[in-house]
Amino acid sequence: MKKIFAFSVILGLLFTFVFADTSSFGIYPDKVVIGTFQALSGPYAIIGQGMLKGMKAYFNWINDQGGINGRKIDLLVYDDQLNPALTVTDVKRMVEQDHVFAVVGGLGTPGCLAVMNYLNDNKVPFVYQGSGAPQLSNPPKEFVFPVQPNYDLEGHLIARFLVQNEHKSKIAVMYMNNDIGQQELDGIQKQLADFNMKPYITIAYNPSSADFSSDIIKLMSANPDSLVIAGLITDTIRIVTQIKQYGMNIPIVTIYPNADPAFIKLGGKAVEGVILTGWVPIPTKDNPDFTAKFEQYMKIYQKSYPNEIPSSYAAAGFIAAEVFCHALELAGPDPTRISLVNALDTFDNWNGILAQGITFTPTDREGKTSMYFMKIENGTFVPISGWITLK
Amino acid sequence: MKKYLWFTPFVLVPLPFLGYPFLISIFVLIGIYTIAAIGMDILTTWAGQISLGNAAFFAIGAYTSAIMIVNFHIPFLIAFLVSGFLSMLIGILVGLPALRVSGFYLAVVTMAFGIAIQQIIGVFQITGGYNGIRNIPAPSFWIFKASNPIYQYYIVLFIIFLAFVIISRVSFSKSGLALFAMRDSEIAATAFGVNLLKYKLAAFASSAALTGFAGSLYASAIGFISPSQFDLTLSLDLLAIVIVGGAGSVIGVMIGAAFFVGLPFLLSGYNFSITIIQGIALILILLFLPKGLVQAFKIGKVRKKA
């Protein structure tokens, strides 16, 4: 008896998730249902929650204006804790049960790589990945639209910048012991090989280490003339701070996830002079058009999250939402997944609020291939180059 | 035969959900974690050893199978068997130190092993480095391809059943008694002529083999593996499944796995940190149901005589 009871309890629980609306494709008269996966708990929650806020802020703003073509955006969020085993089932749930129209802005390289083929095979548009993995855009896939520049490309650009613009020849690379670090290192090595060079010294590090003095002593004794740090915000700042304490004074270049107001706030004086790449423009005096747009972004964001300064992850989420909404608008009054894809493929150097210069074609799905370099001077980011591409 | 009857409902469970492949995928994932957690259970409950490194065996199984299938086009069944076997051999190697250390000392040794394997996988080319291996095909047997989760479900269920049959045979045999004796008191067990070396290594070997099999199934079911998936958290999750579900009983481990894998799906979608609920659940279960959730269900009579 007890066994039967226990099983009926389990079955009952399962049925609660089963009987949901099954009308297809996520387009309803008054709303469009889309899904995303984010790490909202666990070690990466600090990134996932930021990105989700950016997305929500933009969708709230759109919905307050009545939505896109009269349809409000209904965003389903699943917390996969950046564990691809959960991502795979979460995404299946979105597609097979929730019947989302599209998946927008999933976070994390492992999860994105684990689901991209599934989404493509099921013809569900996958717009914006919170990942710079080159495999997303290469080869291009009909329903997958990466926006962020990939880390391999970034590695190429950084190496070229240091060799051609700064005339450096002894380039040291410190990289995180993970996928991002490895992809950046690969890009740098490939580009340097084109110049018949190679990194002067490479040091892998564990991003959660509290102290990097050992690595820095090693770096100092090698005596490079420039350093690339492929790390995220907290470890990069710790390394830069310790390098300054050791009195080393070489140009330091770091990667775009660090182009965040928090980098300056946390790094303080130590990060003065650090060079970063960026793919989201920054508001400066000589760029009044974008400054106005940036103020609009802050207004939209703070409408949902009063008095909060958005992180670079929030900016990423915001852009994901912008790209999707614009495509949805172009897809017409009765959008289908195919018309959304066709609409995205018409993006030609498209500028939204934060999103700038996004391009897709059916054969080239690297949404953003141009980046620029900036330097931290007197506590602000100052651009030191125009938009640069590899092509 | 009667003691295998409780398995029949599991054969029927997925039938009402055939229209919802994602639910079957969750069941598959629960099943895979169950297999790995049974491996953990053999070590923890049966042999009284603590391991914080079983994620490494999971990784070894997953990578062996994925490399064989993707790079060398070896049939799934062979890759599957080899991954369990290789994992077992490495399990014996790791088991050797276990003869010298125990308790938290062993926990550190196994944790070190887990962290090291994760790092080694990340560094080498054949494993795809930190980028991992993608496009691992679903399990296939000659021309039959188990890409539909329902087939994977029955494969996984069959393996759990096999594990259960073997375990319940062993636990009533002389070897099983030796294992329990060793867990309860090593000195006493030695006095009764139990060969500690043999049984401890056997526990490590079978634990590693089961976890390796689970890894192989995982790689084919998820289709993508990378080092970050096999971290300390996975080892802790496997241990937690055993403790929370009910150590020493296969159904308990199944409940634990369902709880651990299923909970995030039930709670996902509310903008609230799941870890708070997971944490409270772990604490409450250990405080009030020290024998695990199976105690609440009162269906854990699998090993009542032991």
Added chain:
Amino acid sequence: MIFQQIIAGIITGALYAIVALGLVIAYKVTGVMNFAYGYMGMISAYIFFTCFSVIGMNYIFAFLISVAFGAFVSYAVERGLLRPVRNISPASMVIITLGLLLLLEGIALQVWGNNYQQIPNLLNGLPLILKFSGGIIVIPQQNLLILGLVTGVIIALILYLNLTFQGKAMRAVAQNEEVSKLMGINSSLMMSISWIISGAIGSLAAVLVAPQTFVYPDMMLSLQIMGFTAAVLGGFESIPGSIIGGISIGVIENLVGTYISTNLKTTFSLAIIVAILLIKPEGLLGSAKARRV
């Protein structure tokens, strides 16, 4: 470079050592291995951040409040949560404290949000610069402070445990709870005191490393794993052992990173530690008979 690396290793090792020390004190008396130790410290770092940066309290005052808070949390956790289950198996102990860890991590995220926070150094003066023939080593004042505090805490603890009655009573409980009860020692009080000391040390460690690591839910992750390893390497029951364990790990890591491999640094370091444990299964300063587990 070898001298530089050894000194840098000692500085890093001191961080591991202080975490190991806190774990060992709690374990010695109550037999509970606290897997959430670092995360309890993390909460104190957030309390410091709130007092200092949000409310605007004076540094010393905020410091005292956060350490006192940490000590209280530790007391409450032991008394209310772990005391009833302190005789469960090591595996269950790992899992119940893992539950605590997840809970604390979630709470921090829910309460303090998803930004990295910063707290200032206590000592901000010029770093100590040592020059060698082959290079220099720079020790920020904050690290000197940590090194000094580690030494101070150890000396204070050794004096306390050996010279005061209460300290002797605590050692008695650690050695044999039943007998010490018969001798009229309030073992329950001794257990609480050991956790209060442990909690205070954990908070101290977290607040002192926070300027370096920043304040976020997983700030103590690496320190906690290394601290646990250091405690085991040292013998898990021995206070000097935990210090030696921590410092050895710091030095081993640096030498491996310099002379063997950077991308397999952790692997080789752990291999050396495992090798030491296989040669001395009770850890560097542990004794076989005092082993609880």
